[in-house]
Amino acid sequence: MKSPFTIFCFLVFTISMALGQDNRNPIAKFLTKRGYTFPDSTKKNDLSGKPKQWPDTLYYNTMYKAKIMGSLTIPITFSSIEITNGDAVVSPNVSLGLGYTWFYGDFIFNENEKITIDPTFFFGVLGDAGIENNFSLNRLAGFFAGGFIGIGAFTLFGGYDLINKYPLVGIGGRVDFFTISQNFLHVFGKVREVRKHKSIALPITGE
Numbered sequence: 140m141k142s143p144f145t146i147f148c149f150l151v152f153t154i155s156m157a158l159g160q161d162n163r164n165p166i167a168k169f170l171t172k173r174g175y176t177f178p179d180s181t182k183k184n185d186l187s188g189k190p191k192q193w194p195d196t197l198y199y200n201t202m203y204k205a206k207i208m209g210s211l212t213i214p215i216t217f218s219s220i221e222i223t224n225g226d227a228v229v230s231p232n233v234s235l236g237l238g239y240t241w242f243y244g245d246f247i248f249n250e251n252e253k254i255t256i257d258p259t260f261f262f263g264v265l266g267d268a269g270i271e272n273n274f275s276l277n278r279l280a281g282f283f284a285g286g287f288i289g290i291g292a293f294t295l296f297g298g299y300d301l302i303n304k305y306p307l308v309g310i311g312g313r314v315d316f317f318t319i320s321q322n323f324l325h326v327f328g329k330v331r332e333v334r335k336h337k338s339i340a341l342p343i344t345g346e
Contacts, residue, residue: 164252164345164346165252165253165321165322166248166252166254166343167343167344167345167346168322169254169321169322169324170193170197170343170345171345172322173192173193173326174192174193175192175193175197176193177343177344177345178195178196178342178344190329191329192326192328192329192330193330194330194331194332196342196343197248197342197343198248198336198340198341198342198343199248199249199250199340199341199342199343200247200248200249200250200337200340200341201247201248201332201334201336201337201340202245202246202247202332202333202334203245203246203247203248203330203331203332203333204244204245204246204330204331204332204333205246205326205327205328205329205330206327206328206329207241207242207243207327207328208241208242208243208244208246208256208258208317208324208325208326208327209239209240209241209242209324209325209327210239210240210242210315210316210317210323210324210325211237211238211239211240211315211316211323212237212238212239212240212263212265212313212314212315212316213235213236213237213238213313213314213315213316214234214235214236214237214238214265214267214287214294214296214311214312214313215233215234215235215311215312215313215314216233216234216235216267216283216296216309216310216311217233217309217310217311217312234267234268234283234309235267235268236265236266236267236268236283237265237266237267238263238264238265238266238267238287238313239263239264239265240261240262240263240287240313240315241261241262241263241327242258242259242260242261242262243258243259243260244256244257244258244259245257245333246324248343250341253321254321254324256317256321256324259290260288260289260290261287261288261289261290261294261313262286262287262288262289263286263287264285264286264287265283265284265285265286265287265296265298266282266283266284267282267283268282268283282300282301282302283296283298283299283300283301283307283309284298284299284301285297285298285299286298287313289313292312292313293310293312294310294311294312294313295308295309295310296308296309296310296311297309
């Protein structure tokens with residue numbers, strides 16, 4: 140079985156390849172992939188039978204909110220509490236893997252073609268592999284499947300170790316893919332302005 144370090148290197152390589160494949164306007168690319176039709180576009184998306192997700196016109200430097208957002212994530216656990224025979228044992232270890240997070244928050248399209256995201260509450264599912272307590276990369280200490288909740292950088296994990304066969308909880312952090320590239324940000328549900336855009340705000344075009 141591949142070590143967690145090898146898996147992590149493969150994920151970083153995959154992300155790097157994804158970032159270098161398209162040189163179009165980043166925000167235009169982002170919105171087009173998510174079904175938005177620009178006001179100056181001659182081609183209209185077929186939305187028959189679908190609820191309208193985006194406002195007619197989007198503006199730079201304006202705060203928006205969606206029903207919920209999501210992204211792939213790399214969970215990293217630094218310590219865990221193993222529950223065996225009714226006893227809880229704190230175990231210092233390191234584990235990392237892959238998961239998906241949903242979160243609430245606001246986002247802003249900036250004129251420098253970056254999207255500023257202000258997340259609040261996170262939750263999600265994950266699977267990760269634990270490294271031995273002596274930090275050897277030669278074999279796995281366990282394979283954890285479960286879920287997590289978090290606020291900001293703090294994350295609380297909970298689930299079941301499929302190799303050692305016991306429930307556990309853990310404390311750690313995440314590397315959310317949308318912090319590496321906005322292309323990994325998924326937007327679900329209707330998008331609305333948090334506050335009405337300013338009269339000097341520039342509309343976003345597809346150019």
